[in-house]
Amino acid sequence: xxxxxxxxxxxxxxxxxxxxxxxxxxxxxxxxxxxxxxxxxxxxxxxxxxxxxxxxxxxxxxxxxxxxxxxxxxxxxxxxxxxxxxxxxxxxxxxxxxxxxxxxxxxxxxxxxxxxxxxxxxxxxxxxxxxxxxxxxxxxxxxxxxxxxxxxxxxxxxxxxxxxxxxxxxxxxxxxxxxxxxxxxxxxxxxxxxxxxxxxxxxxxxxxxxxxxxxxxxxxxxxxxxxxxxxxxxxxxxxxxxxxxxxxxxxxxxxxxxxxxxxxxxxxxxxxxxxxxxxxxxxxxxxxxxxxxxxxxxxxxxxxxxxxxxxxxxxxxxxxxxxxxxxxxxxxxxxxxxxxxxxxxxxxxxxxxxxxxxxxxxxxxxxxxxxxxxxxxxxxxxxxxxxxxxxxxxx
Ligand code: PMP
Numbered sequence: 507x508x509x510x511x512x513x514x515x516x517x518x519x520x521x522x523x524x525x526x527x528x529x530x531x532x533x534x535x536x537x538x539x540x541x542x543x544x545x546x547x548x549x550x551x552x553x554x555x556x557x558x559x560x561x562x563x564x565x566x567x568x569x570x571x572x573x574x575x576x577x578x579x580x581x582x583x584x585x586x587x588x589x590x591x592x593x594x595x596x597x598x599x600x601x602x603x604x605x606x607x608x609x610x611x612x613x614x615x616x617x618x619x620x621x622x623x624x625x626x627x628x629x630x631x632x633x634x635x636x637x638x639x640x641x642x643x644x645x646x647x648x649x650x651x652x653x654x655x656x657x658x659x660x661x662x663x664x665x666x667x668x669x670x671x672x673x674x675x676x677x678x679x680x681x682x683x684x685x686x687x688x689x690x691x692x693x694x695x696x697x698x699x700x701x702x703x704x705x706x707x708x709x710x711x712x713x714x715x716x717x718x719x720x721x722x723x724x725x726x727x728x729x730x731x732x733x734x735x736x737x738x739x740x741x742x743x744x745x746x747x748x749x750x751x752x753x754x755x756x757x758x759x760x761x762x763x764x765x766x767x768x769x770x771x772x773x774x775x776x777x778x779x780x781x782x783x784x785x786x787x788x789x790x791x792x793x794x795x796x797x798x799x800x801x802x803x804x805x806x807x808x809x810x811x812x813x814x815x816x817x818x819x820x821x822x823x824x825x826x827x828x829x830x831x832x833x834x835x836x837x838x839x840x841x842x843x844x845x846x847x848x849x850x851x852x853x854x855x856x857x858x859x860x861x862x863x864x865x866x867x868x869x870x871x872x873x874x875x876x877x878x879x880x881x882x883x884x885x886x887x888x889x890x891x892x893x894x895x896x897x898x899x900x901x
Contacts, residue, residue, distance in 0.1 A: 524837075525861070530854070535560040536750075538877045542854060548882055550855040550872045555828060556719050556800040557877025558750030563793060564786045571785030579778035584767075586777075591784040598791045599755050603718075603726060603743070604735045607763035608755045611772055612779055614715050614744030615643040617754030620770030621742060622647030625680060625709070632678030635669050635708065637661075637694065639687050644713060648682070650771070660687075663698045670706040679708035685728035686716035689863050689871065691825030693721075696728060700737035711740040719748020720828060724798040745783075749790040753779045803876040804828060807883060811874045814887040819900055823869075830872040831858070832890070834899065840868035843893060851889040 520526040534541040536559035540549045558564055571591065580586035592610055599608040611617040622644065626632045634648045634655035648655050656673065658665040666681070673679055681703050683694045696712065703710040714727040722730030725748060729738045739762070745753035756766060767773060793800070808828040815822060821833040834840040837859045844857035847870070859868040874883060894900030 524841075524859075538875065538879070538882055540854065545852065547848065547852045547854040548885065550853055550874070550886060552873060552875070553716070553747035554750055554877070555748040555804055555873070555875050556725070556750065556794075557875050558719075558748065558790050558793065558800075561750065561790075561793070564750060564789045567789035568782035568786040571781040575781035575785075577780055577782060579780055581777050582774060583778045584774060589778070589781060589784070591781055591788070592778060595784050595788050595791070596755070598788055598795075599743070600757055602791050602795060603741055603757040604730065605741065605757040606760040608757040609763045609766045609770065609773065610779060610784075611754040611756070611770070612776055613752060614713075614742065614746060614754035615646075616772035616776065617742050617744070617756050618643035618647040618713060619650055620647075620772040621740065621756045621766055622680075622682065622711070623650035623771060624766055624769035625711070625740075626651050626653040626678055628652035630678050631676055632680070633673045633676050635666065635673065635679060635681045637683040639684065639689075640682065641684055641688065641713060641715070644682055644684070661692065661695060663695060663702065666699065667702055670702060670708060674706055679706060680711055681708050682711040683713065684716075685712045685714045686721070686827050686829070688716055688829060689858055689869075690823050690831055691716075691827035691829030692823070693728065693826050696732045696734055696738065700734050703739075704737070709739045710737070711742065712738050713742045715742070715744040715747060716827065716829065718743050719794065719801065720804065725794050725801045745787045745790070749787055751786045751790060752783050753787055800876040804874070807874040807876065807878050807880075810880060811872065811883045811886065814883070815872075815890060818887065818891050818894065820890065820894070828874050830874065831869040832872060833867065833869050835866055835868060837865070837868045839897070839899065840870060842897065843870050843899075846893055846897075847889060851885075851893070853886060853889055 530542045532540050536552055536554045539546055596608045596610050611620055632653055636655050636657050638657050638660045656669045658669045685694050717728035719725040721728050729741050740756055740758040742756045745751045823831050840857040840859055847853040847855050855870050855872055858871050
Protein backbone atom coordinates (compact mmCIF):
# COMPACT_ATOMS: atom_id res chain seq x y z
CA UNK A 507 0.00 0.00 0.00
CA UNK A 508 1.46 3.29 -1.11
CA UNK A 509 0.51 5.08 2.09
CA UNK A 510 2.89 2.76 3.98
CA UNK A 511 5.81 3.15 1.57
CA UNK A 512 7.55 5.50 3.97
CA UNK A 513 8.03 2.57 6.38
CA UNK A 514 10.07 0.65 3.78
CA UNK A 515 12.14 3.77 3.21
CA UNK A 516 12.70 4.22 6.96
CA UNK A 517 13.80 0.58 7.34
CA UNK A 518 16.15 0.95 4.35
CA UNK A 519 17.66 4.06 5.87
CA UNK A 520 18.18 2.32 9.23
CA UNK A 521 20.02 -0.49 7.41
CA UNK A 522 22.14 1.95 5.39
CA UNK A 523 23.15 3.84 8.53
CA UNK A 524 24.07 0.63 10.37
CA UNK A 525 21.32 1.31 12.95
CA UNK A 526 19.13 -1.68 12.08
CA UNK A 527 18.96 -4.13 14.97
CA UNK A 528 19.13 -7.83 14.16
CA UNK A 529 17.35 -9.90 16.77
CA UNK A 530 18.72 -13.39 17.34
CA UNK A 531 16.30 -16.25 18.01
CA UNK A 532 16.94 -18.32 21.12
CA UNK A 533 15.85 -21.95 21.06
CA UNK A 534 16.61 -22.69 24.71
CA UNK A 535 15.95 -21.15 28.12
CA UNK A 536 18.10 -18.26 29.32
CA UNK A 537 21.27 -19.50 30.98
CA UNK A 538 25.07 -19.45 30.71
CA UNK A 539 24.84 -21.37 27.42
CA UNK A 540 21.99 -20.85 24.97
CA UNK A 541 21.05 -22.34 21.61
CA UNK A 542 20.75 -19.70 18.88
CA UNK A 543 19.72 -20.82 15.38
CA UNK A 544 20.78 -24.37 16.21
CA UNK A 545 24.17 -23.32 17.55
CA UNK A 546 25.19 -23.62 21.23
CA UNK A 547 26.82 -20.36 22.33
CA UNK A 548 28.16 -18.94 25.57
CA UNK A 549 25.73 -16.22 26.65
CA UNK A 550 27.56 -13.11 27.80
CA UNK A 551 24.86 -10.52 27.19
CA UNK A 552 21.90 -11.26 29.42
CA UNK A 553 20.85 -9.35 32.54
CA UNK A 554 19.98 -12.67 34.18
CA UNK A 555 22.67 -11.82 36.76
CA UNK A 556 21.89 -14.56 39.25
CA UNK A 557 20.83 -17.25 36.79
CA UNK A 558 17.30 -17.20 38.24
CA UNK A 559 15.48 -17.10 34.87
CA UNK A 560 15.48 -20.89 34.67
CA UNK A 561 16.10 -21.75 38.35
CA UNK A 562 14.21 -24.93 39.36
CA UNK A 563 12.55 -23.31 42.43
CA UNK A 564 11.27 -20.44 40.31
CA UNK A 565 9.96 -22.70 37.59
CA UNK A 566 8.16 -24.78 40.22
CA UNK A 567 6.60 -21.67 41.78
CA UNK A 568 5.28 -20.54 38.39
CA UNK A 569 3.82 -23.97 37.61
CA UNK A 570 2.17 -24.18 41.03
CA UNK A 571 0.65 -20.72 40.55
CA UNK A 572 -0.83 -21.72 37.19
CA UNK A 573 -2.48 -24.72 38.82
CA UNK A 574 -3.81 -22.64 41.75
CA UNK A 575 -4.64 -19.33 40.06
CA UNK A 576 -4.57 -19.85 36.28
CA UNK A 577 -2.56 -17.79 33.85
CA UNK A 578 -4.35 -14.44 33.58
CA UNK A 579 -5.01 -11.64 36.05
CA UNK A 580 -8.29 -10.75 34.33
CA UNK A 581 -7.93 -6.97 34.03
CA UNK A 582 -6.45 -4.04 35.89
CA UNK A 583 -6.49 -4.45 39.66
CA UNK A 584 -8.87 -1.57 40.34
CA UNK A 585 -11.44 -3.36 38.18
CA UNK A 586 -10.91 -7.13 38.48
CA UNK A 587 -9.49 -7.02 42.02
CA UNK A 588 -6.03 -7.56 43.37
CA UNK A 589 -5.04 -11.22 43.57
CA UNK A 590 -3.51 -12.24 46.86
CA UNK A 591 -0.30 -13.04 44.99
CA UNK A 592 0.07 -9.36 43.97
CA UNK A 593 -0.27 -8.24 47.57
CA UNK A 594 2.14 -10.91 48.77
CA UNK A 595 4.78 -9.84 46.25
CA UNK A 596 4.40 -6.16 47.11
CA UNK A 597 4.78 -6.91 50.81
CA UNK A 598 7.79 -9.14 50.19
CA UNK A 599 9.46 -6.51 47.98
CA UNK A 600 8.85 -3.75 50.55
CA UNK A 601 10.37 -5.90 53.28
CA UNK A 602 13.31 -6.95 51.12
CA UNK A 603 14.05 -3.31 50.22
CA UNK A 604 13.51 -2.23 53.87
CA UNK A 605 10.82 0.24 52.79
CA UNK A 606 7.28 0.82 54.07
CA UNK A 607 5.46 -0.22 50.90
CA UNK A 608 5.80 -1.17 47.25
CA UNK A 609 3.57 -1.04 44.17
CA UNK A 610 3.87 -3.60 41.41
CA UNK A 611 3.81 -2.75 37.69
CA UNK A 612 3.93 -4.93 34.56
CA UNK A 613 7.56 -3.98 33.85
CA UNK A 614 10.33 -1.68 34.99
CA UNK A 615 9.53 0.52 32.02
CA UNK A 616 5.94 0.87 33.22
CA UNK A 617 7.08 1.53 36.79
CA UNK A 618 9.09 4.56 35.67
CA UNK A 619 6.36 5.68 33.32
CA UNK A 620 3.65 5.40 35.99
CA UNK A 621 5.53 6.81 38.96
CA UNK A 622 7.26 9.77 37.32
CA UNK A 623 4.16 10.92 35.45
CA UNK A 624 2.14 10.77 38.68
CA UNK A 625 4.64 12.41 41.02
CA UNK A 626 4.92 15.59 38.97
CA UNK A 627 2.50 17.00 36.40
CA UNK A 628 2.51 20.03 34.16
CA UNK A 629 -0.03 21.67 36.50
CA UNK A 630 2.52 21.71 39.34
CA UNK A 631 5.02 24.42 40.01
CA UNK A 632 7.77 21.83 39.70
CA UNK A 633 10.71 20.41 37.78
CA UNK A 634 12.54 17.13 37.16
CA UNK A 635 16.27 17.35 37.67
CA UNK A 636 17.46 14.45 35.59
CA UNK A 637 20.90 12.83 35.11
CA UNK A 638 22.30 13.05 31.61
CA UNK A 639 22.53 9.28 31.00
CA UNK A 640 19.19 8.21 32.44
CA UNK A 641 17.42 5.21 30.95
CA UNK A 642 14.81 5.72 28.20
CA UNK A 643 11.97 4.69 30.54
CA UNK A 644 12.82 7.59 32.87
CA UNK A 645 12.89 9.96 29.92
CA UNK A 646 9.52 8.66 28.71
CA UNK A 647 8.02 8.95 32.21
CA UNK A 648 9.07 12.59 32.41
CA UNK A 649 7.66 13.19 28.90
CA UNK A 650 4.33 11.67 29.86
CA UNK A 651 4.20 13.92 32.91
CA UNK A 652 4.54 17.01 30.72
CA UNK A 653 6.41 18.79 33.55
CA UNK A 654 9.62 20.67 32.70
CA UNK A 655 12.99 18.97 33.15
CA UNK A 656 16.56 20.13 33.44
CA UNK A 657 19.49 17.81 32.85
CA UNK A 658 22.66 17.67 34.92
CA UNK A 659 25.94 16.22 33.69
CA UNK A 660 26.81 12.58 34.27
CA UNK A 661 27.85 12.01 37.93
CA UNK A 662 28.60 15.75 38.27
CA UNK A 663 27.47 16.88 41.72
CA UNK A 664 28.59 20.47 41.14
CA UNK A 665 26.26 20.62 38.16
CA UNK A 666 23.40 18.99 40.12
CA UNK A 667 23.83 21.62 42.84
CA UNK A 668 23.80 24.37 40.22
CA UNK A 669 20.54 23.08 38.72
CA UNK A 670 18.96 22.81 42.18
CA UNK A 671 20.05 26.34 43.01
CA UNK A 672 18.54 27.65 39.74
CA UNK A 673 15.25 25.94 40.58
CA UNK A 674 15.18 26.39 44.34
CA UNK A 675 11.95 28.38 44.28
CA UNK A 676 10.00 25.62 42.57
CA UNK A 677 7.54 23.95 44.92
CA UNK A 678 8.24 20.37 43.76
CA UNK A 679 11.67 19.20 42.68
CA UNK A 680 12.46 15.57 41.81
CA UNK A 681 16.05 14.46 41.38
CA UNK A 682 15.90 11.33 39.23
CA UNK A 683 18.76 9.04 38.31
CA UNK A 684 19.75 5.53 37.38
CA UNK A 685 21.60 3.95 40.30
CA UNK A 686 23.84 1.85 38.05
CA UNK A 687 24.43 3.05 34.49
CA UNK A 688 23.78 0.18 32.15
CA UNK A 689 26.36 0.89 29.45
CA UNK A 690 29.33 1.61 31.77
CA UNK A 691 28.53 -0.09 35.08
CA UNK A 692 29.41 3.07 37.00
CA UNK A 693 27.40 4.08 40.09
CA UNK A 694 25.47 7.24 40.89
CA UNK A 695 26.98 9.01 43.95
CA UNK A 696 23.79 8.47 45.98
CA UNK A 697 25.19 9.81 49.32
CA UNK A 698 26.03 13.20 47.77
CA UNK A 699 22.72 13.23 45.90
CA UNK A 700 20.83 12.54 49.14
CA UNK A 701 22.63 15.40 50.87
CA UNK A 702 21.76 17.81 48.08
CA UNK A 703 18.15 16.57 48.02
CA UNK A 704 17.89 17.30 51.73
CA UNK A 705 19.54 20.71 51.42
CA UNK A 706 17.16 21.79 48.62
CA UNK A 707 14.07 19.96 49.87
CA UNK A 708 13.91 17.88 46.68
CA UNK A 709 12.51 14.37 46.30
CA UNK A 710 15.06 11.71 45.33
CA UNK A 711 14.07 8.92 42.92
CA UNK A 712 16.57 6.16 42.09
CA UNK A 713 16.16 3.56 39.34
CA UNK A 714 17.72 0.44 40.81
CA UNK A 715 17.13 -1.84 37.80
CA UNK A 716 20.75 -3.03 37.70
CA UNK A 717 21.47 -2.62 41.42
CA UNK A 718 19.11 -5.15 42.87
CA UNK A 719 20.27 -8.69 43.14
CA UNK A 720 23.79 -7.34 42.70
CA UNK A 721 24.62 -4.56 45.20
CA UNK A 722 23.91 -4.26 48.93
CA UNK A 723 23.22 -6.88 51.55
CA UNK A 724 21.93 -10.02 49.73
CA UNK A 725 21.29 -7.94 46.61
CA UNK A 726 18.99 -5.35 48.24
CA UNK A 727 20.29 -2.76 45.80
CA UNK A 728 22.24 0.47 45.60
CA UNK A 729 20.36 2.29 48.36
CA UNK A 730 21.12 -0.56 50.75
CA UNK A 731 24.72 -0.58 49.50
CA UNK A 732 25.04 3.01 50.75
CA UNK A 733 22.66 2.39 53.72
CA UNK A 734 20.48 5.35 52.76
CA UNK A 735 16.97 3.88 53.11
CA UNK A 736 15.65 6.90 55.00
CA UNK A 737 17.25 9.42 52.59
CA UNK A 738 16.02 8.14 49.22
CA UNK A 739 12.30 8.73 48.71
CA UNK A 740 11.65 6.27 45.88
CA UNK A 741 13.45 3.14 44.71
CA UNK A 742 12.24 1.82 41.41
CA UNK A 743 13.16 -1.73 40.44
CA UNK A 744 12.64 -4.36 37.80
CA UNK A 745 11.89 -8.04 38.22
CA UNK A 746 13.29 -8.86 34.78
CA UNK A 747 17.03 -8.74 35.43
CA UNK A 748 18.52 -10.30 38.58
CA UNK A 749 15.10 -11.63 39.64
CA UNK A 750 14.89 -13.45 36.33
CA UNK A 751 11.18 -12.92 35.66
CA UNK A 752 9.21 -9.87 34.42
CA UNK A 753 7.61 -6.92 36.17
CA UNK A 754 8.62 -3.73 37.89
CA UNK A 755 7.92 -1.90 41.12
CA UNK A 756 8.41 1.28 43.09
CA UNK A 757 9.15 1.11 46.83
CA UNK A 758 8.91 4.00 49.26
CA UNK A 759 6.76 5.64 51.94
CA UNK A 760 3.32 4.04 52.48
CA UNK A 761 1.21 7.08 51.57
CA UNK A 762 3.23 7.89 48.48
CA UNK A 763 2.81 4.30 47.25
CA UNK A 764 -0.93 4.49 47.95
CA UNK A 765 -0.99 7.68 45.88
CA UNK A 766 0.68 5.83 42.98
CA UNK A 767 -2.09 3.20 43.20
CA UNK A 768 -4.58 5.99 42.62
CA UNK A 769 -2.63 7.86 39.96
CA UNK A 770 -0.09 5.56 38.23
CA UNK A 771 -1.39 5.26 34.68
CA UNK A 772 -0.02 1.78 33.78
CA UNK A 773 -1.40 0.54 37.13
CA UNK A 774 -4.83 1.95 36.30
CA UNK A 775 -5.01 1.30 32.56
CA UNK A 776 -3.03 -1.86 31.83
CA UNK A 777 -3.86 -5.34 33.10
CA UNK A 778 -2.07 -6.65 36.18
CA UNK A 779 0.93 -9.02 36.02
CA UNK A 780 -0.01 -12.68 35.56
CA UNK A 781 -0.07 -15.18 38.45
CA UNK A 782 2.87 -17.38 37.27
CA UNK A 783 5.12 -14.32 36.85
CA UNK A 784 4.13 -12.94 40.24
CA UNK A 785 4.66 -16.30 41.97
CA UNK A 786 8.03 -16.69 40.24
CA UNK A 787 9.07 -13.23 41.46
CA UNK A 788 7.99 -14.12 45.01
CA UNK A 789 10.19 -17.22 44.82
CA UNK A 790 13.11 -15.09 43.56
CA UNK A 791 12.83 -12.69 46.51
CA UNK A 792 12.64 -15.66 48.88
CA UNK A 793 15.81 -17.16 47.42
CA UNK A 794 17.67 -13.88 48.04
CA UNK A 795 16.22 -13.51 51.53
CA UNK A 796 17.41 -16.99 52.49
CA UNK A 797 20.97 -16.73 51.24
CA UNK A 798 23.45 -14.40 49.60
CA UNK A 799 25.24 -17.34 47.96
CA UNK A 800 24.27 -16.40 44.38
CA UNK A 801 25.21 -12.75 44.88
CA UNK A 802 28.63 -13.80 46.20
CA UNK A 803 29.10 -16.15 43.23
CA UNK A 804 28.18 -13.32 40.84
CA UNK A 805 30.83 -11.05 42.38
CA UNK A 806 33.42 -13.78 42.43
CA UNK A 807 32.81 -14.38 38.71
CA UNK A 808 32.84 -10.64 38.03
CA UNK A 809 36.24 -10.15 39.68
CA UNK A 810 37.65 -13.17 37.84
CA UNK A 811 36.51 -11.91 34.44
CA UNK A 812 37.34 -8.23 34.97
CA UNK A 813 40.80 -8.87 36.48
CA UNK A 814 41.59 -11.24 33.60
CA UNK A 815 40.54 -8.72 30.95
CA UNK A 816 42.51 -5.91 32.62
CA UNK A 817 45.57 -8.18 32.81
CA UNK A 818 45.27 -8.76 29.06
CA UNK A 819 45.40 -4.99 28.59
CA UNK A 820 41.74 -4.12 28.00
CA UNK A 821 40.24 -0.90 29.32
CA UNK A 822 37.00 -1.54 31.26
CA UNK A 823 36.27 2.11 32.01
CA UNK A 824 34.91 2.94 35.43
CA UNK A 825 32.76 -0.11 36.10
CA UNK A 826 31.92 -0.99 39.70
CA UNK A 827 29.47 -3.69 38.69
CA UNK A 828 29.24 -6.97 36.72
CA UNK A 829 28.43 -4.84 33.65
CA UNK A 830 31.77 -5.12 31.86
CA UNK A 831 32.35 -2.67 29.01
CA UNK A 832 35.37 -3.86 27.01
CA UNK A 833 36.33 -0.58 25.36
CA UNK A 834 37.26 -0.93 21.68
CA UNK A 835 36.49 2.75 20.86
CA UNK A 836 36.05 2.35 17.08
CA UNK A 837 32.53 1.34 15.92
CA UNK A 838 33.72 -1.03 13.19
CA UNK A 839 36.19 -2.77 15.51
CA UNK A 840 33.43 -3.37 18.06
CA UNK A 841 31.08 -4.76 15.38
CA UNK A 842 33.89 -6.99 14.07
CA UNK A 843 34.70 -8.29 17.57
CA UNK A 844 31.06 -9.11 18.24
CA UNK A 845 30.64 -10.90 14.90
CA UNK A 846 33.89 -12.88 15.19
CA UNK A 847 33.27 -13.79 18.84
CA UNK A 848 30.01 -15.31 17.67
CA UNK A 849 31.19 -16.94 14.42
CA UNK A 850 34.63 -18.17 15.46
CA UNK A 851 34.38 -18.63 19.25
CA UNK A 852 30.64 -19.32 19.85
CA UNK A 853 30.39 -16.39 22.25
CA UNK A 854 27.21 -14.30 22.19
CA UNK A 855 28.31 -10.79 23.20
CA UNK A 856 26.84 -7.54 22.06
CA UNK A 857 28.61 -4.60 20.46
CA UNK A 858 27.34 -1.31 21.87
CA UNK A 859 27.85 1.53 19.44
CA UNK A 860 26.63 5.04 18.63
CA UNK A 861 23.91 6.29 19.22
CA UNK A 862 23.53 4.14 22.37
CA UNK A 863 26.96 5.42 23.51
CA UNK A 864 28.92 8.47 22.22
CA UNK A 865 30.88 8.13 18.96
CA UNK A 866 34.38 6.76 19.52
CA UNK A 867 33.40 4.85 22.69
CA UNK A 868 32.16 1.64 21.07
CA UNK A 869 32.54 -1.46 23.19
CA UNK A 870 31.58 -5.06 23.75
CA UNK A 871 29.43 -5.24 26.85
CA UNK A 872 29.97 -8.49 28.74
CA UNK A 873 27.68 -9.55 31.55
CA UNK A 874 28.90 -12.40 33.73
CA UNK A 875 26.33 -14.18 35.87
CA UNK A 876 26.31 -16.40 38.93
CA UNK A 877 25.44 -19.29 36.62
CA UNK A 878 28.71 -19.12 34.65
CA UNK A 879 31.48 -21.49 35.64
CA UNK A 880 35.11 -20.40 35.94
CA UNK A 881 35.77 -22.53 32.82
CA UNK A 882 33.17 -20.52 30.90
CA UNK A 883 34.82 -17.26 31.89
CA UNK A 884 38.35 -18.56 31.21
CA UNK A 885 37.08 -19.47 27.75
CA UNK A 886 35.97 -15.84 27.28
CA UNK A 887 39.38 -14.58 28.45
CA UNK A 888 41.18 -16.93 26.04
CA UNK A 889 38.95 -15.76 23.17
CA UNK A 890 39.60 -12.09 23.97
CA UNK A 891 43.33 -12.74 24.09
CA UNK A 892 43.31 -14.61 20.79
CA UNK A 893 41.00 -12.24 18.93
CA UNK A 894 42.70 -9.17 20.41
CA UNK A 895 46.02 -10.38 18.97
CA UNK A 896 44.59 -11.53 15.62
CA UNK A 897 42.95 -8.14 15.03
CA UNK A 898 46.05 -6.27 16.19
CA UNK A 899 44.02 -4.54 18.92
CA UNK A 900 46.26 -6.09 21.60
CA UNK A 901 49.94 -5.55 20.96
N1 PMP B 1 15.64 1.10 33.98
C1 PMP B 1 16.84 0.68 33.57
C2 PMP B 1 18.06 1.39 34.05
C3 PMP B 1 16.95 -0.42 32.71
O1 PMP B 1 18.15 -0.85 32.28
C4 PMP B 1 15.77 -1.09 32.28
C5 PMP B 1 15.82 -2.31 31.37
N2 PMP B 1 16.47 -2.15 30.17
C6 PMP B 1 14.54 -0.59 32.72
C7 PMP B 1 14.51 0.49 33.57
C8 PMP B 1 13.24 -1.22 32.27
O2 PMP B 1 13.03 -2.43 32.92
P1 PMP B 1 12.12 -3.57 32.25
O3 PMP B 1 12.97 -4.32 31.29
O4 PMP B 1 11.67 -4.37 33.42
O5 PMP B 1 10.98 -2.87 31.59
